[in-house]
Amino acid sequence: MLSDTLKQRIRSIHQALKQQLPDYQPRPGQNQMIAETANVIAGSYHSYDRVALIEAGTGTGKSLAYLMAAIPAAQFYKKKLVIATATVALQEQLVSKDLPFFRQHSGLKFEFCLVKGRQRYACVEKIKRQIQQPDLFGSATVASDLTLLPKWLELWQQGQWAGDRDSLDDAVTDSFWHVISADPQQCPRSHQHCPFHQSRQQVEQATVLVVNHALLLADLDSGAQILPAPEDCIYVIDEAHHLPDIGRDFFSAQAQLDLPERWLDKMKKLSQQLHGVLPQSGASTLCFQFDELWAELDKELRQLSRLISQQGWFGDKASYRFADALLPDWLQKLTNPLAECSGKLLSVVEKLQQLLTEAETEHKVAHKLTQPLLYELSQQQHRVQNQSELWQLFSVPQSKHVSQARWLEYQDHLSAHACPLSVSFMLDDLLFSQAFASILCSATLTTLNSFDHIRFELGLKDHEGLRMLRVASPFAYQHNASLLIPSMKTDPADEAFTDELVSCLPSYLDKTQGHLVLFASYWQMQQVAEGLRAKGWSLLVQGEASRQSLLDLHQQKINGGSGSILFGTQSFSEGLDLPGKLLTNLIITKLPFAVPSSPFEEAMAEAITKRGGNAFLQQTVPATARKLVQACGRLLRKEQDSGRVVILDRRLLTKSYGKAMLNALPPFSRIIEDN
Known part of the structure; x- marks a missing residue:
């Protein structure tokens, strides 16, 4: 139940904020939302199934409403408050406007931060090396990109840049950012002064973490590597009507099937370079496996591409969908070997990345030798991971209860796609059934005046503790x-x-x-x-x-x-x-x-x-x-x-x-x- 202490704290904060809001007008809908949010988090309606769907009409002031209820509750229950949004605009509003205003006038002492994925941050060590050795990554960099690095390094050293891509005024190409962005292999925990690791220190110190839906799902799927475990979190998922579509995007997979011949030659050359650089025992075996598995995957994909080209599936269309997600027998038989091969290859790539990192830190192998290879392996890891995820989905048998959409596309190259029709089970399994409490809100959660559609899409249809509230807009x-x-x-x-x-x-x-x-x-x-x-x-x-x-x-x-x-x-x-x-x-x-x-x-x-x-x-x-x-x-x-x-x-x-x-x-x- 909502304790008197927490109830009084929320009321006091509400009164304090009222006095600071210019032209304040009482909003009954906002009061409703504050009360419902607080009661759900406190377990007033259900002891463990603490979930709410709240549709708050335009002008309700829903951001301040959930902050007024959830931040005091997070402190009271010693939990983290994770606010997930679908748009950058709302993230910026929360971090630059709503949260600073709330902290200034609520009387509560707490820290908050915007949490981004590792790839949004630069690695300062990489920037320094790239300045010292402009040709370190060859064709991946161009002169105009390189001229920006000294300026960025100076801004970082002066505390005028947080080290993230989003706060840069300069336009940056994806290929160049990939060269200098943080990654687990080249940016180990020992680089505590780097932007990514400093941002993670903020996560540990903050009470309120602002993320986007995609990062939330990625972290839950990876076992909470960035955010705290769900049972230690109160989630407020704003713009929640986007969550099913973002979930489908996250849990889908696609990969190119007609790999260029130069890729296999490139892999052979990479394997030779790795063999020459890696001093550790076992490196030769891994390089041999890398060669063999890439050749096997390439052979399987070429056979598959040839068979597909013989079917005449495309005609004048750019895509071909498998009805009921059912693959022809000959194609279904190929999915398990492809899934197994790509999975093994992904494991080998990750082990080689680890050996390269150890070669640099423990065996004093020069940066100029390891860095280009780590960069190349990082690119290959992404490609192989796409293959592995695709064939894992394709290998799942489809019965009369179809769970996927599967199709092929031919636009410059041949690619295969798999997408779950529903992510309701995944969302419930990873999030709602694990969280301390979940508040989902939006101005448009109902469809045709009913919550039924969104309940079904989110996997909340059978939650006995689910609360549903529609808060009318104060607009006349x-x-x-x-x-x-x-x-x-x-x-x-x-x-x-x-x-x-x-x-x-x-x-x-x-x-x-x-x-x-x-x-x-x-x-x-x-x-x-x-x-x-x-x-x-x-x-x-x-x-x-x-x-x-x-x-x-x-x-x-x-x-x-x-x-x-x-x-x-x-x-x-x-x-x-x-x-x-x-x-x-x-x-x-x-x-x-x-x-x-x-x-x-x-x-x-x-x-x-x-x-x-x-x-x-x-x-x-x-x-x-x-x-x-x-x-x-x-x-x-x-x-x-x-x-x-x-x-x-x-x-x-x-x-x-x-x-x-x-x-x-x-x-x-x-x-x-x-x-």
């Missing part, structure tokens, strides 16, 4: 915003719909206002932009400049007293913050239905149909409804904001699913024109 939607569904001549599925958009959009645009026009397809956006520009309209169109550049220009135009019209696709319908006069007119041209053309979406639809379900109603409609709510959420960002949403798709009125989608939107005042 009916008074501050309207929803207009105009009369339209054509259906969005008709070819003539694009021409009608060109002709009708000017009726809903004002050259003195801030506009955002959202499209369901990039092609249609370009066509409409071309048509409107021919009529003299000035537009800012996604893809014609970077996202941030477009937003900066949009803000400059609005603040300068003129209007601005932003054109964007799905990526502009979430995570875009345009408060006040930056957005007063939001136009959604078409319901954001995903075209079920990707192999994964086809496989999902196939699996639902096989189970006797309706893929359109169970998969497509819920996903579209959530995207529509997210898109409408761009309009009102602060309580004083006002404006209008225009939806030019009358399927909301004419189709059976339309009414449920319409009712899931915020309660705008509605204006529906007769057709």
Whole structure:
């Protein structure tokens, strides 16, 4: 139960923060969220199954709500608070704004830090060596990259750079960053002064750890190598509606099948170099195994590529999906040998990396000899790991209960892909069943006013302690915003719909206002932009400049007293913050239905149909409804904001699913024109 001591501490913090917030207005929804979060963490509802789904509408102040409940609780129960987000923008908001404000005014003493993966940090020792020996990694570096290193080293030594890629002002190519980034073999624990290890010291000292969803999953899957064990953590997973998709991406695998012939020659040369450098006993055996296993893997993949090319599977398409994830018998028979071979090769590569590190530290082998080889082995480890993960997934037999999507792609090279249809079991097994407490929140957790869809996707369907709460937004939607569904001549599925958009959009645009026009397809956006520009309209169109550049220009135009019209696709319908006069007119041209053309979406639809379900109603409609709510959420960002949403798709009125989608939107005042 929630102790009186903890309850009083949370109340005191709440009162202190109220006094410091400018123009503070009481928010009943925020109070609800604080209370529910605290009670779930305290085990008030269930002694060990402490999980909550909380949908908090825009303007609730959910970040401060969960900080007010979870940080005091983490200190009280002597746990770490891990806050996981899906976007960099929210991470930056938490670390640079919300957490500093909370610490300053709450009266609590605690440390917090942003936790990143090892590969986001540079290795200072590598930078020093690269400056001393510019040709250390050969073609992987270019002169323009090398000129940056002395500046970075000086910034690090002066304490003006944290050693991470994200805080650099300079653009860095992936290939060059790989040369100087931290890795387990070349950056051992003895390098305690390096950026990565200093960041890990912060993890040990901090009460609050901010991570992204992908890092959280990677750490859980690897057995908590960076973050504390789940039973020692209170998790707040913000933007939780992204977690299933990010989970599928993490647990999927892909690998190239038609390896270039030069790779095998390169491996033979690498093996010879390793044999010449490694002084330890057993090195010769490992180098021989490295040669043999690479040759075996290469032979198996060449045979496989040749057999695939004989099937005529692709035709004029770039991909071929295996129906029900069932592989032909001849292909299924090859998966176990490939999985076994790539697994053994991965083990050998890791042992060679270890021997090279020992050669440098214990046998005093020169850096200039070991470093290029460690770099090359690191690249090979990544390639072999991809192969191993792919063939492990492909070797899992598929029965009538299909668990994967499997397909081949041919774009410049032949590759194979495997993706789990659901990650619910993995999420529950690694996270929810192990954690001290888990709070999952978002502005869009429900689908068509129900938590059922997200519960199923997250693996929370059978959790008896699960709490579900919807917290209404404090915004006066009916008074501050309207929803207009105009009369339209054509259906969005008709070819003539694009021409009608060109002709009708000017009726809903004002050259003195801030506009955002959202499209369901990039092609249609370009066509409409071309048509409107021919009529003299000035537009800012996604893809014609970077996202941030477009937003900066949009803000400059609005603040300068003129209007601005932003054109964007799905990526502009979430995570875009345009408060006040930056957005007063939001136009959604078409319901954001995903075209079920990707192999994964086809496989999902196939699996639902096989189970006797309706893929359109169970998969497509819920996903579209959530995207529509997210898109409408761009309009009102602060309580004083006002404006209008225009939806030019009358399927909301004419189709059976339309009414449920319409009712899931915020309660705008509605204006529906007769057709």
